[in-house]
Amino acid sequence: xxxxxxxxxxxxxxxxxxxxxxxxxxxxxxxxxxxxxxxxxxxxxxxxxxxxxxxxxxxxxxxxxxxxxxxxxxxxxxxxxxxxxxxxxxxxxxxxxxxxxxxxxxxxxxxxx
Amino acid sequence: xxxxxxxxxxxxxxxxxxxxxxxxxxxxxxxxxxxxxxxxxxxxxxxxxxxxxxxxxxxxxxxxxxxxxxxxxxxxxxxxxxxxxxxxxxxxxxxxxxxxxxxxxxxxxxxxxxx
Numbered sequence: 001x002x003x004x005x006x007x008x009x010x011x012x013x014x015x016x017x018x019x020x021x022x023x024x025x026x027x028x029x030x031x032x033x034x035x036x037x038x039x040x041x042x043x044x045x046x047x048x049x050x051x052x053x054x055x056x057x058x059x060x061x062x063x064x065x066x067x068x069x070x071x072x073x074x075x076x077x078x079x080x081x082x083x084x085x086x087x088x089x090x091x092x093x094x095x096x097x098x099x100x101x102x103x104x105x106x107x108x109x110x111x112x113x
Numbered sequence: 114x115x116x117x118x119x120x121x122x123x124x125x126x127x128x129x130x131x132x133x134x135x136x137x138x139x140x141x142x143x144x145x146x147x148x149x150x151x152x153x154x155x156x157x158x159x160x161x162x163x164x165x166x167x168x169x170x171x172x173x174x175x176x177x178x179x180x181x182x183x184x185x186x187x188x189x190x191x192x193x194x195x196x197x198x199x200x201x202x203x204x205x206x207x208x209x210x211x212x213x214x215x216x217x218x219x220x221x222x223x224x225x226x227x228x
Contacts, residue, residue, distance in 0.1 A: 041222070043219035043220060044203070045219070087155070097144065097163070098207050099171065101217070106155070
């Protein structure tokens, strides 16, 4: 089993739709979680961190479910510009540095008019 | 604001050739690293450094060398290119301390094809 698993998609949704991605992780001791966005042929960029209580940033909501070992990303009112690959990133150890980050393979989102 | 700069952006190599991917950052970050990204797989760590003169292996170090003579630069050397090293390579840097809004910043990527 991969340490971080994501549905590769693509998720094809119309503008204005709400879409949600899940990401499962295997190490129950994992402490820190992030969502990165990667545009086609570009570098990954941090979208948002995921906090235990869940957090929102505009149209984006991230949630953590420790019992079931998954994190989710909800995008409301999808825009064409949201089309990208969304990477789930997990830090599996409490004291680990950035060298311990584990990246999921990503979920591709395509928003169409 | 240059951030993390990688060169070259595209390169085609013949099997057995050697080359160096350059990476420089102007944010005075202690931590620098190299990843490769292959289809259907997450980014995998090749080598990393926590400061000048200090390097360590990541998940997939075989076939690659690195050095960190300055805080700013972290070149990745392919010693004898193989088709299995065809990939997209990303250099990344960050402050050592996590939290407080610190994050990891990536360069724009280098597309390498080995024929």
